[in-house]
Amino acid sequence: MPNRDSIELRHLRDFVAVAEELHFGRAAERLGISQPPLSQQIRQLEQRLGVRLFTRTNRRVALTAAGAALLPEARELLARTDHALELAQRAARGEVGELRLGLTRSTALSGYIPRAIMRFRQRFPLVHLTLHELNSLQQVDALLERKLQLGFVRNGRLPAPLASRYLFDDPLVAVVPGDGVDAAGTRAAPALHAADLAQRPFVLFAPRAGAGIRGQIMTLCRDAGFTPRVTQEALEASTIVGLVAAGIGVSILPASYAHVHIPGVRYLPLTDKGAVSRIDLAWRRDEREPAVARFVDLIGETAGPVPVARSGGVRGAD
Secondary structure: OOHHHHHOHHHHHHHHHHHHOHHHHHHHHOOOHHHHHHHHHHHHHHHHHHOOOOEOOOOOOEEEEHHHHHHHHHHHHHHHHHHHHHHHHHHHOOOOEEEEEEOOOOOOHOOOOHHHHHHHHHHHOOEEEEEOOOHHHHHHHHOOOOOEEEEEEEEOOOOEHHHHHEEEEEEEEEEEEEEEEEOOOOOOOOEOOOOHHOOOOEEEEEEHOOOOOHOOOOHHHHEEEEEEEEEEEOOOOHHHHHHHHOOOOOOEHHHHHHHOOOEEEEEEEEEOOOOOOEEEEEEEEOOOOOHHHHHHHHHHHOOOOOOOOOOOOOOOOO
């Protein structure tokens, strides 16, 4: 009775080589072995299948009907096996799989992060990126709960289980009506100090929006010697910019929001020392998914090379 359980992949590889060469000497050379072991392997395969695969004479080797039927199936099986092994190896190198990535509304607008994501997709096309728009506080929670594997967070002091890599500083800018007059009421200037906005009504994110950048703006204004007079709040940055265009007030936002083009609004640099918002890439310290390491390495090609971790409560969020 045929013993099919004892058939190994090497038997099939040897069979395919002989079937394609129709010459034991050439097949042995192709396989990098001597001819006698190859002949023995073919005899073993025939015995275990209980069929003849080749007819042999002193002059020629030919496939039998059984051999001709087996050849395409053996080729497909070997190809699928090679593909499966390669897939496993690529997964171990972080070249395939799925990556759950968080980003904030504003970081999605910065040129740096979309370019980094595009580079990763080009280099690792078999890794499926799932992007989730969350503010930084939400991203930290999602990382801790393993709902995200990576997150682009703003101004966050991260809890101990998370590590981060510094990416870049996103400047804060004054958002003022584009009427040709700066926020201080004089002719337009190339830059402002936050104190120049002290007498103007402010439009800011509502606390329930979960935008921690509001806290940074309040701190910036207090450091400049005033508490902003907030007359209007909104849940979305585009709404804030629209309200500024309508003359409701002024605002301060990360410079990445300058990509929101609404007529009647100018984005003016702030000269204050603290007028900057730090952007980091964060991940779990115990993360073992190879694709995460590949993404961190790719980011490191253009960002700070040394990962840093900051412990304490999460402070800022976008």
